[in-house]
Amino acid sequence: MENLTEMLKGVLEGCVLEIISRKETYGYEITRRLNALGFQDVVEGTVYTILIRLEKSKLVEITKKPSDMGPPRKFFALNEAGREELRMFWEKWEFVASKINQLREEQ
């Protein structure tokens, strides 16, 4: 789906945390995962921006690993604070989603 940028604000960070929580990964791989999921408009630059924020918020551990082409890649893994942040994200998501559905169902 297209033109989700505004709606995805805030949610995308949770998606990135979830992807990182599955396995250690890097920016471009995260981007491709989101694209494959159906978020075609999400570009590498957007994911990179989110990763900068996560790094500044000290939610991730970073390991540099050599790449076949170009400079070493930064691999991201969640630390304890990152796991807590992810747990909170799903809690908030459940709340918002259930309330929005409730609003829609109400006659």
Place this chain on the structure above:
Amino acid sequence: MLDSIIKLIIGDMEEKRAYKQMMKRVDALPKDYRFAFRKIQHYMFTVGPPGGDMTLFTDLTMFTDLVDLFEASAAEGRQVLDVIGIDVGKFSDEFMRASVINTENTEKLREKLNKEIMEKFNKEGQ
């Protein structure tokens, strides 16, 4: 605005050297990336840092982060437009916002504002 930024950058020899080194890396990028970088940089200088914190431009971390991204994407053969998307203005704004280290200064100002407002209404509420 632009004058003060130029003064900030040229004002300090060490900073000037670091800036030159960073721009050397920009010059070494493929031309599409180089063009995009310069345009984004110019846009950022023109609109100014969110929250008015000039250290965002003098500290260079933000720009070197952007060069890091561009170098890696270029080396892996991706097109610059696929990296920054078609809404480059929005990308630039978000990138600046993410790069602003929540400076003590803004943090203090925010706390002060909250405190002053709260004190005023708490007093009146009693």
